[in-house]
Amino acid sequence: MKEPDRIVGELMQPGGVSALHKLGLSECLEDIDAVVVNGYNVIYYGKEVIIPYPYDTTEKTRTMKESRPVGWCFHHGRFIRKLREACAREPNITIFETTVKGTVSTDNNEQVLGVKTETTDPMDGSKKPDYFFGGLTIAADGYASTLRKQYISKTPVAKSKFYALELIDCPIPTPNHGHIILSDNAPVLIYQIGTHETRALIDVPDNLPTAKAALGGVKAHIRNVVVPTLPEIIKPAFLKALDEGKLRSMPNSWLPPTSQQTPGIVVLGDAMNMRHPLTGGGMSVALTDVVILSDLLHPNRISDLSSPPAIALAMRTFHWRRKQLTSIVNILAQALYALFAASNAELKALQRGCFEYFLFGGACCDEPAGMLA
Template sequence: MADRYDILIVGAGVAGSALAHALATAPRTTPLRIAVLERSLEEPDRIVGELLQPGGVNALKSLGLESVVENIDAAKCLGYCVVDAAAGKTVEIPYPGKHEGRSFHHGRLIMNLRAAVRRAPGVDLIEATVTDLIEDNSSKRRVIGVRASLKGVEGKQSFLASLVIIADGCYSNFRTSVFGAGVKPETKSHFVGTILKDVVLPMPNRGTVALIKGSGPVLMYQISKHDTRILIDVKQPIPSDLKAHILANIAPQLPHSVQSSLEIALDTDRLRRMPNSYLPSTPQGSSSSKPGVILIGDSWNMRHPLTGGGMTVAFSDIVILRPLLAAVPDLSDWNQVKRALDRWYRDRKPLASTVNILSVALYDLFGADAPELEVLRTGCFKYFELGGECVNGPVSILSALAPSPALLTYHFFSVALYSIWVMFTHPQRVPGRPDEKPRYAAARVDQYPFLLYKSARVFYTACVVFGPLLWAEMFKHAGPSRTTLVLGVVASLAVGAAVVL
């Protein structure tokens, strides 16, 4: 005999737990009966999902879950500090106003979220491994439940529901079965992480981004009173000896206050890897997906973790989805659910797309390995050095306080054009032997023709970085014509450049 619920949620991580609590406590004439199935209810141990931007903190407050970041020894995050290792310079990027983020041990947050789920009315939190989706016998093969193996119980048990929600994370076991093989994440690199003990960062209560020559960025942020997470970007192919690679190529370029702590951590702690993946969102409830089931969180939409936007997007998604699903009188009526999903997909775009585009574009700049990208990276750092709106605007976008693709387009092309200006007007390093003291000189007039050619390549590179991301996030599913979508991207880029000029 199968257990029957109104909603089944597969996964009790960030998105699954928050959504279960949100739907259970949403105003509704008929209370929902919800089951959350999670493979293991032990405290998880992960190296990502440890930084919540101010926009995510605001979303938690909207959901009535602000207490989940309390009593877990969380650290305040007041903004960022960007370190240019090659230039030996540091720039502060504070959050606007009095806004604050939070950073913490991921597992402690999850346990607080699950405790909130247990207190929510009408919710069963069940330790079970979901193995299959159950479909009916109609021509549309609607999903009507799941099969799962309960911990300590032989055989499989069926759970039926009007709506099934998949929230099983970046390694989702059900993404392909719902959307097909064409929807899969692109892995751009890996973060290698460990814990630094009692380290002194260049600026307290700031996430530190170190720009490393010849490698991707290094991210550091305090997650408790004594613990600081360090995430080192490593591109393919992964070195066979990661510790030796870090000691030889990464550690010497980090701030001196960090180097000894990193060496100790490499001797005493294990290194763990996490893929840095990008997965644009796909419309749900359409003909390309199965009816009766939806995905949420990293199982459906991912961005590069460099900007720490994953949990912020997930919580913000739930803030938007909660009233839409709560207003559906009959969750077994897929047409009603689909209308809610269409509205959700549209309404989430400004925040989710802005955070997603910024995360990948910023990684492409900070992980620069091409000459044109190096120019953009240098220009980006000097753009931050200008202060004022050149800092306030980008950090408002990054922190999800200003969810505006138009504002992101403006600042991205401002950086691109300022990078070109920097090439002409700022002293550049003169090539020489590695053992020589670095020398810098301004561009000569006879170098201008080459710099004009290089400027065109830099601006083209900026368009190549930004354009596909904008198309994937904002226009990919906006209409039936691919030509219309491409023209939309070109027009958006042109508008961004025109606004800057």
């Protein structure tokens, strides 16, 4: 299978690292040129405050055997490749490369039985219909899910996009930290994803006047409005990447979680729940969901995955148990984005107050960072 080349899922917070360990998949962070992350550097109009991940005496830190929790940044595709390799080593997993076109249900559409797909014939390259059946279908087809609308009534809301650049050999103000750059514009994120590569994500709200096509579009907005607000040491590599034209984008979506009712299918990941990626909580939520669900669906609890009553009970428990983490991550992501992308005088005053609160250090940094980690 081809290694994905995407600009999402490149930063894993300590909570995600802990969940990966619980799943027995910590080795997937090895040999992918991943970069350790020790916390954040928030740069407010050129003034910096370092916010390390706080000391944690809970089981999460003991599991990772670190004095402080750490996160990791990496190329998304390399991490996915390692996950696939781990799956391929399991004797009870069979991997098929095919494109899902929809679900297969009972005649009355009350229960999902499997999926219909298109599989490429290796001999002539033609696509042929295929079908896969199982007691339980798990759909995790991402933020642009084609299956979501059939089983979840809510639709994602996006009011901005992240435009991404890959900076080569770019010095950054504080190595091994994620950088959040605040100015008169929406926030810019900078974090290193490899020995030579650093990701820059520029938030551009919808219908932004300075990004109109008549003024040169998003690229001109970034060059004329965003670049002057960046730290000087970042600008050369940033401008070089911008000149090379390698600008990619993704919507910043909000989709609240939904308690699922349809027998035979479970929708997970970004297909089920999204928040603004500013805080990098997506993989922590997704991997923690897997930890919870793998426990609830364990053969010791449910011997037959085709039993709708048993799955329905497990999903009700799942929906409430996941709130311990996801409610915090979801609320903070949306609230901090509203604050960091402040668009009026009142929010700007709160933004300044938030930064000056961080400057006190101690619990003023540890507690918010701990919730995000």
